[in-house]
Amino acid sequence: MEVGSVRQRVYSDKELDQAEGAAIEALKAGSQQPIPDPDQWLEEELKRNILLTTVDAMINWARRNSLWPVVCFPACCAFEFITTAASRFDISRFGMEIIRASPRQADLMITAGTLTWKMAPNVRRIYDQMPEPKWVIAMGACGISGGIFASASYAVVPGYNRIVPVDVYVPGCPPRPEALLYGIRQLQKKIARESLAKRKA
């Protein structure tokens, strides 16, 4: 059998050699510069690790999940607050287990107790010493309105909102820890809706 005659029908040896030579020449002509490092993987990592959001959403997220309360416990509601802070109810689930003795390190005032007019200037001073932004939860009937002392007492402030601006009111005498935690959640929702542009002075 004549092999040569079969191959000759498709391409000649000369044609194949020429085609091979042309391919090499073409590759050589297109490969005069080194190929840059393939850094496509870097962009992939960035895509997986960067979230795009608004400044408001990010700041509010940080603020509402690390509220630090200041000590302001003039009366019996303090015990419910202490229970709230202790292990059974565990206020640290909401990022606020650090209860500061100094108002300069706090941004939340939980007013746990009856306030007398003689004590009122000191509460006002504590509030004034807290850095912005700051929030107030009025805890208990006395904190909201003076409670049982509201109408008859010569010595009790009828509600903390006479002294400081109150964001959330938690009723009860005293409120159960669940109620206080619910009030804290409500405050967190309130903070989530705040905007840097509209923030009260």
Added chain:
Amino acid sequence: MTIALPGKEIADKLAGKFPGTIIDSNQNYCLVKSEALLRIGTFLKDNPELDFKYLNYITAVDYYEYFDVIYQLTSLQYNHSIILKTRCPRDSAVLPSVVGLWRTADFQEREIYDLMGIRFEGHPNMKRIVLWEGFAGHPLRKDFNGT
């Protein structure tokens, strides 16, 4: 338990020593004139048979026309006590201070002055203790009407 001496028994002892100073006495208390309060107090404290060196408390009652001020005295040595009362009119509510006899009286007389408006003469620091300076009126008086 501390023995509560009858006021009458004390009144009988005082009557001979301070004639005309006992207004009233019964099982429960002995009511004396305010002019003689300090003299009687000194006697009750220093008499070795009575030995009322300890003042439990002072309190005051508003009876509209007058105020009663009540002293409970105790002897820790004999474990007995009495109720001594004195009286002052409402329009000139002034009494002698017993701070010189019993230091317990210091804050309690200030509290009575603060809430009831009875001034204690001879007190070293007669000013309000609970309410603030400038508060109008004395809130435990029955005619006090302010919120």
